[in-house]
Amino acid sequence: MKVGVIGLGSMGMGAALSCLRAGLAVTGCDPREAARAEFAAAGGHAVASAAELPQGTEAVVVLVVNAAQAEAALFGSEVCAARLAPGAVVVCSATMAPDDARRLAAMAGARGLLYLDAPVSGGAAKAREGAMTVMASGPPAAFAAAGPVLDAIATRVWRLGEAPGIGATVKVVHQLLAGVHIAVAAEAMALGIRAGADPRTLYEVVTSAAGNSWMFENRMARVLAGDDAPRSAVDIFVKDLGLVTEMARALDFPVPLAAQAQQLFAAARALGQGGKDDGFVIRVWQALTGIKLPGDDRRR
Structure with a gap:
């Protein structure tokens, strides 16, 4: 499965490394050269911009600071969405207001993408262990598509409902x-x-x-x-x-x-x-x- 992880900070790096250990084909994305070098040293592929994700990426995990950064990476000038396979799943794990989660989910749906409103918790250590807690909402199809990623990054996935914004x-x-x-x-x-x-x-x-x-x-x-x-x-x-x-x-x-x-x-x-x-x-x-x-x- 081709997976992108946008944001290689303390949580994103852990998620990317956990996906890599699980045997997924992972591309990490971060503008910081040091973060890219760390991920590359672990055997992953790293790029500076979401626009450089491999064409046909099947799932993308977004672990940036806020809704504005998530929107910019997915739908802004970096056009990550254009690199995703038809029906790919966006696992948006940035902490944001519920209204922003609903808005981003609508933008993803308009482009034929599945969307999980999926914030995470556990800290950097749990992220690197693949032992985060995911508090997610979205349609069953999105959970199914994101299954290999969720299995890699979390020990507990809460299914909170189908509507974006609940997570x-x-x-x-x-x-x-x-x-x-x-x-x-x-x-x-x-x-x-x-x-x-x-x-x-x-x-x-x-x-x-x-x-x-x-x-x-x-x-x-x-x-x-x-x-x-x-x-x-x-x-x-x-x-x-x-x-x-x-x-x-x-x-x-x-x-x-x-x-x-x-x-x-x-x-x-x-x-x-x-x-x-x-x-x-x-x-x-x-x-x-x-x-x-x-x-x-x-x-x-």
Whole structure:
């Protein structure tokens, strides 16, 4: 099966490598030379533009930042859609508003393409293991066509319905939880440091007790190590929590915790941390209170 993966970031690279391991004929697409070189070194074929995907590609996985990038890659000047085989399936895994998912699905359908509204979760490590969770909606034909790809990249595929937009809705709700969990994990760690608790001991206590969360365990481990290389960046949660507040506003639904968390991520971006790992939203509290983070000495 000829598969294209558009976007070789932390999740897209993992998806592309997982498809490659599954024996699919994979072309990875990314404008960054380093990303293309990494995928090529693993035995894949890499191109800089979606317009360079092999003619007759049967499935394309879109793992870019937002709806605008997805639309540009699929239907804009890069004309990926023109490279796809008749009846090919688009597995659109970018996090976006439900209305955008419905709009892109309509554009795909008008071109005779199948479309899965299929956001993913699991992080970079799960992506490279082929163990992501996919929260997807679309017609049965799209699920069937995407079967080899879904089998390669995920251990759990949620079939949420046939209508596009359902997958995006579930992902936006998921990102409310993810963003708030990261923000409160950073707040708790920062408070402990300010109060004089040993941060490593605090981490061990929390991760062995009822107050733990996956985000605390994962993100605060990076804070302890001073490892701010982005697996998921601060900027991502400025965007994703914005999707939460926009969806809630349209529904006349209050989301005060999501709104506060978004402001914390926005503050981190204003401090120049937008490209850093999202757990380093903790630097907002560092800027406000002068606390020393465990990895500060390592970064000098």
